[in-house]
Amino acid sequence: xxxxxxxxxxxxxxxxxxxxxxxxxxxxxxxxxxxxxxxxxxxxxxxxxxxxxxxxxxxxxxxxxxxxxxxxxxxxxxxxxxxxxxxxxxxxxxxxxxxxxxxxxxxxxxxxxxxxxxxxxxxxxxxxxxxxxxxxxxxxxxxxxxxxxxxxxxxxxxxxxxxxxxxxxxxxxxxxxxxxxxxxxxxxxxxxxxxxxxxxxxxxxxxxxxxxxxxxxxxxxxxxxxxxxxxxxxxxxxxxxxxxxxxxxxxxxxxxxxxxxxxxxxxxxxxxxxxxxxxxxxxxxxxxxxxxxxxxxxxxxxxxxxxxxxxxxxxxxxxxxxxxxxxxxxxxxxxxxxxxxxxxxxxxxxxxxxxxxxxxxxxxxxxxxxxxxxxxxx
Amino acid sequence: xxxxxxxxxxxxxxxxxxxxxxxxxxxxxxxxxxxxxxxxxxxxxxxxxxxxxxxxxxxxxxxxxxxxxxxxxxxxxxxxxxxxxxxxxxxxxxxxxxxxxxxxxxxxxxxxxxxxxxxxxxxxxxxxxxxxxxxxxxxxxxxxxxxxxxxxxxxxxxxxxxxxxxxxxxxxxxxxxxxxxxxxxxxxxxxxxxxxxxxxxxxxxxxxxxxxxxxxxxxxxxxxxxxxxxxxxxxxxxxxxxxxxxxxxxxxxxxxxxxxxxxxxxxxxxxxxxxxxxxxxxxxxxxxxxxxxxxxxxxxxxxxxxxxxxxxxxxxxxxxxxxxxxxxxxxxxxxxxxxxxxxxx
Numbered sequence: 001x002x003x004x005x006x007x008x009x010x011x012x013x014x015x016x017x018x019x020x021x022x023x024x025x026x027x028x029x030x031x032x033x034x035x036x037x038x039x040x041x042x043x044x045x046x047x048x049x050x051x052x053x054x055x056x057x058x059x060x061x062x063x064x065x066x067x068x069x070x071x072x073x074x075x076x077x078x079x080x081x082x083x084x085x086x087x088x089x090x091x092x093x094x095x096x097x098x099x100x101x102x103x104x105x106x107x108x109x110x111x112x113x114x115x116x117x118x119x120x121x122x123x124x125x126x127x128x129x130x131x132x133x134x135x136x137x138x139x140x141x142x143x144x145x146x147x148x149x150x151x152x153x154x155x156x157x158x159x160x161x162x163x164x165x166x167x168x169x170x171x172x173x174x175x176x177x178x179x180x181x182x183x184x185x186x187x188x189x190x191x192x193x194x195x196x197x198x199x200x201x202x203x204x205x206x207x208x209x210x211x212x213x214x215x216x217x218x219x220x221x222x223x224x225x226x227x228x229x230x231x232x233x234x235x236x237x238x239x240x241x242x243x244x245x246x247x248x249x250x251x252x253x254x255x256x257x258x259x260x261x262x263x264x265x266x267x268x269x270x271x272x273x274x275x276x277x278x279x280x281x282x283x284x285x286x287x288x289x290x291x292x293x294x295x296x297x298x299x300x301x302x303x304x305x306x307x308x309x310x311x312x313x314x315x316x317x318x319x320x321x322x323x324x325x326x327x328x329x330x331x332x333x334x335x336x337x338x339x340x341x342x343x344x345x346x347x348x349x350x351x352x353x354x355x356x357x358x359x360x361x362x363x364x365x366x367x368x369x370x371x372x373x374x375x376x377x378x
Numbered sequence: 379x380x381x382x383x384x385x386x387x388x389x390x391x392x393x394x395x396x397x398x399x400x401x402x403x404x405x406x407x408x409x410x411x412x413x414x415x416x417x418x419x420x421x422x423x424x425x426x427x428x429x430x431x432x433x434x435x436x437x438x439x440x441x442x443x444x445x446x447x448x449x450x451x452x453x454x455x456x457x458x459x460x461x462x463x464x465x466x467x468x469x470x471x472x473x474x475x476x477x478x479x480x481x482x483x484x485x486x487x488x489x490x491x492x493x494x495x496x497x498x499x500x501x502x503x504x505x506x507x508x509x510x511x512x513x514x515x516x517x518x519x520x521x522x523x524x525x526x527x528x529x530x531x532x533x534x535x536x537x538x539x540x541x542x543x544x545x546x547x548x549x550x551x552x553x554x555x556x557x558x559x560x561x562x563x564x565x566x567x568x569x570x571x572x573x574x575x576x577x578x579x580x581x582x583x584x585x586x587x588x589x590x591x592x593x594x595x596x597x598x599x600x601x602x603x604x605x606x607x608x609x610x611x612x613x614x615x616x617x618x619x620x621x622x623x624x625x626x627x628x629x630x631x632x633x634x635x636x637x638x639x640x641x642x643x644x645x646x647x648x649x650x651x652x653x654x655x656x657x658x659x660x661x662x663x664x665x666x667x668x669x670x671x672x673x674x675x676x677x678x679x680x681x682x683x684x685x686x687x688x689x690x691x692x693x694x695x696x697x698x699x700x701x702x703x704x705x706x707x708x709x710x711x712x713x714x715x716x717x718x719x720x721x722x723x
Contacts, residue, residue, distance in 0.1 A: 071406035072457030073428065142479060160482075160496070165601050167545050168553075168562045170615055171608065187428045190407045193474040201477065201498045205597040209571055212544045212601075215551035215562065216615075222552060242475050242500060242594070243430035261612045265619035269555070272623035276630030283637035287644075294645040298652030305656030309663025316667035320674040323685060330681060338684065345688045346712060349704065353694070356705045357713070 054086030062097030064185040076186050094185035099249050102200055104207075105162030105175035106254060107134055119175075120158045121260075123151045141197040164208060170216040171262075175254035176228075178203050178235070180246050187245030195244055199235075206234035207251075220256040228253050400463035407457070410437075410473040412506050415466050419507050423449040423459060425473050433502070436592065437473075440505050471506045472516075475594065478523045484604060485532055489539035492607050496600040497531045497578075499523065501586070501593050508590030519591060526585045527596060530578045535598075538569060544601060546571040555622045561614070571598060 016029050031038065058081050059065040065077040069089050077091075084091060101108075107118045109130065118126055118134075131150035138145055138157060145153050164174045180199060182188045192198050210230045211219045219227060232251040239246050258266045330337045349355065405411045405423050413421040422441050426434040441448045453459055461468065478499040485495050501523065503509045513519045535543050545567045553559055569577070578596040586593050603611055675682040694704070706712065 068407060068457070070455060070457035071404040071409075072425065072452040073407040074452075074456060142477060144479075144481065160600060160602075163600070163602050165493075165544050165603070167549075167551050168558075169540065169544065169611070171603070171611055184429065187430075190425075191427050191430065191475060193408075193472060193476045197477050197479075198475070198500065201479070201597065201599055204599050205498070208598075208600065209546055212571060213546045213549050215553050215558070217554045217558065218552050222554060238595075243427060243433070244475075245428075258615060259608075259612050262615045262619070265616040265623075268623040269619050269626065272626035272630075276626045276633070279630035279634040280637065283634040283641075287637055287641040290641055291644050291648070294648045298648045301649070301652040301656045302659070305659040309659050312660070312663040313666045313670070316670045320670050323674055323682070326685060327678060327681060334681075341685070341688055345691045348692050349694065354703045356703065357710075358705055358707055 051086055055083050057082055057084065057091055059091075059093060062095055063093045064096050065091045065093055066185050066189055067091050073186055073190060092185075092189060094182055094188065096182045096185055099179050099181045102178045102180065102196070102203065103175075104177070104200075104204065105158055105173070107158075118154075120155050120162075123155050123158075141200065142194060143197075161204070164211045164219065166211055166216040166219050167213050168215045171259045172211065172216050172219045173255075173257045173259060174207070174211060174219060175256070176207065176231075177252050177254060179249040179252070181249055182245055183247035184243075184245035187243045189245075192242055192244045195246060198242065198244060199239065199246055202238045203231075203235050203251075206238060207231040209234060216258065220258060224253050224256060397463045401460055403459055403461060403468050404457045405459060405470065408472065408474050409470045410503065410506050411459075411468050411470045412510060413461055413466050413468055415462070419446050420466065421447045421449055422506065423451065423453070424506075425451055427473075427475075433475075433594075437502070437504060446507075469506070469510050471503050471509060473503065475500050475502050476516075476519075477501075478520065478527060480524070480527055480531065482600070483528060483532060485535050487536060487538065487540040487543070489541075491540040492604040493535075493540065494600070494602045494604060495531060495535055495543075495598060497527060497596060498599045499527055499579075499582070499593055499596045501591050503590060504592030505587075505590035508588065510590075512589045513591070519589070522586070522589050523591065523593075526582050527578070527593075530582045530585070531596070531598075534574050534578045534581070538574065539565065541565050542567060542569045543571055543574050543598060557622060557625070558618060561618060574598070 013033075016026075016033050018030060021027050021030055057065070059077060059079040061079050063079055065079075065082060066073065067075045067077060067084060067089055068091075069085070074089070082091075105119070109116045109118050109126065118130075123131070128150050131154045135145055135150055135153050135157065145157060147153070148156075162173045162175050164172045166172050178199070188195060207227070210227050214223050214227060217223070228251050232248050235251065236248045239248070257263055403411070405425065407425050407428075410422070410424040412419050413423070424437050424441075427437070438448065449459065478501055480497040480499075482494045482496040484492065486492055501519075503519075509519070513522055541563050547570060548567050551562050553562070575596050575598055579593055582593045582596060602608070
């Protein structure tokens with residue numbers, strides 16, 4: 001162990017050399033005798049590093065660096081390695097690739113993997129902390145929100161955002177999302193004091209300028225695309241008039257509905273419309289089923305008539321031929337043929353049917369009323 | 379002696395340092411500054427609004443005819459400027475475009491509609507000199523803007539019927555159902571939303587000029603009905619739609635009945651035509667048969683009668699018709715020979 005106090009500090013003992021360092025204590029001794037050298041190296045190192053970090057800077061990908069000299073804007077640089085004058089110049093990195101979203105009339109809540117949509121109807125499903133976050137976000141922008149608890153505050157906040165008065169003086173609930181990015185970093189930083197609030201105000205203003213000039217039908221159904229396009233154009237135009245440095249990437253209408261109380265009535269129209277179609281369709285299907293059947297039936301009737309008439313004619317010819325043949329023979333021996341035919345007929349009758357003979361007085365023959373004698377016997 | 383000298387040296391050094399510090403100042407890109415000498419404005423430094431010549435010129439124009447010197451911007455040393463130390467002082471203010479957000483107000487329009495209006499505005503410190511004199515800070519400015527804009531908004535909106543502040547043009551509104559056209563207000567839009575906003579902006583600009591505030595635009599952010607009106611509007615919307623759905627329902631029934639009617643008509647036409655054709659065919663056949671029979675039988679009508687009658691008797695005796703019983707009197711011709719036999723002979 002070396003006693004530092006007793007040694008002359010100007011002279012470095014020969015055993016305290018870098019190449020003789022064998023233990024931590026040796027190292028301590030070595031650094032003690034070299035402390036002056038260390039101090040200078042350390043100080044100049046710090047200065048050098050600070051200067052280095054103040055001179056060179058890297059603008060990350062997707063960012064732009066806005067350079068100010070004595071507070072005044074001097075240039076905007078692309079991503080990459082750059083230099084500046086230390087202390088006199090300062091740089092602010094601005095993300096110009098990131099697309100941000102502003103929501104109106106609802107809020108998307110990112111919980112775990114899935115994301116929920118918080119709307120007026122399900123405000124009570126969310127806990128107070130989250131609702132207060134939404135309220136505070138709006139307060140930070142400079143909007144005053146008063147009265148009630150967090151849930152009613154959020155509800156009235158959202159209601160304020162989605163209620164639209166349409167051009168036909170009706171009411172529509174319009175939810176929409178605005179996607180935006182910074183297109184000019186310098187303008188974004190220096191021109192507008194509260195760009196996000198300005199963006200929200202301008203967006204609400206421009207979309208209502210459009211929905212105020214449309215019917216409720218156009219806003220909620222037939223003109224949605226038009227509303228999206230026109231509002232987007234309007235918002236961009238207003239923002240450009242302030243050179244806000246903001247670019248609207250997209251405006252997307254979310255659910256657009258008539259007011260909640262009216263919705264059932266609106267739905268009943270489309271139901272009635274489809275019911276009408278159903279009635280017409282079923283009537284037609286009935287028609288299409290019955291008419292071909294009737295046509296087939298008609299064909300059947302005609303075919304039947306044709307068959308009947310063929311029968312009739314053939315039977316007639318048959319009857320006549322038989323008669324003619326009989327008559328030919330009859331003509332040869334009329335008397336005997338007559339008697340034969342008469343008796344043959346009796347023969348058939350006797351074979352096939354019950355004949356009852358009844359003594360009849362005063363009557364001159366002919367057919368009498370049938371008396372069912374057999375049955376009475378039984 | 380050496381201590382005194384050291385103190386003097388140090389004093390001079392500190393003094394020089396303070397003097398140098400006091401003779402330079404930095405104006406940030408977001409700021410503008412007024413340099414006053416003993417309270418009198420001497421110079422104004424305004425940073426331009428980036429990429430917006432129109433607004434930048436508007437700021438410059440304010441000082442065009444004043445006896446103050448407007449620094450060219452940016453300065454030769456960028457944001458670094460010099461002044462006479464201790465004599466001149468610097469008053470900085472914001473140069474950026476700022477927001478004003480009005481509290482929603484209940485307004486009655488000239489056609490007696492009760493609505494809530496929420497307006498907002500963009501403004502800028504146009505004259506930092508006047509601004510510094512009259513409102514001093516942001517809160518003060520907001521209060522002045524509240525005074526001016528709230529009343530200007532109210533006046534301008536209540537002067538017109540509701541349709542003027544809702545609609546912006548006379549664009550034809552498209553509706554899904556024809557009867558909805560009836561409920562669209564027929565009034566022509568004369569001023570329009572933007573027109574009203576421009577009027578508010580103009581009058582507010584005039585009033586705010588004395589505070590050094592330039593009102594860039596006033597926007598009617600939201601218009602809503604008051605709750606009681608909202609309910610009656612919703613009732614109207616419900617009845618409108620109900621009327622349409624009722625029409626669809628009855629149209630459906632009507633069309634169905636029409637198609638059913640067509641169907642019955644068509645069906646009966648087909649069947650009756652078929653009957654007509656069938657009967658005609660049968661008639662023709664009957665004709666042929668009658669002719670054939672007549673030709674043959676007319677050769678000996680008496681024999682025909684005998685022949686046919688015998689055939690009918692046979693039919694009666696057809697073995698398939700067993701149930702037929704024939705009862706005949708004993709004096710029938712058939713028994714002729716039976717009677718003639720005399721057992722006494």
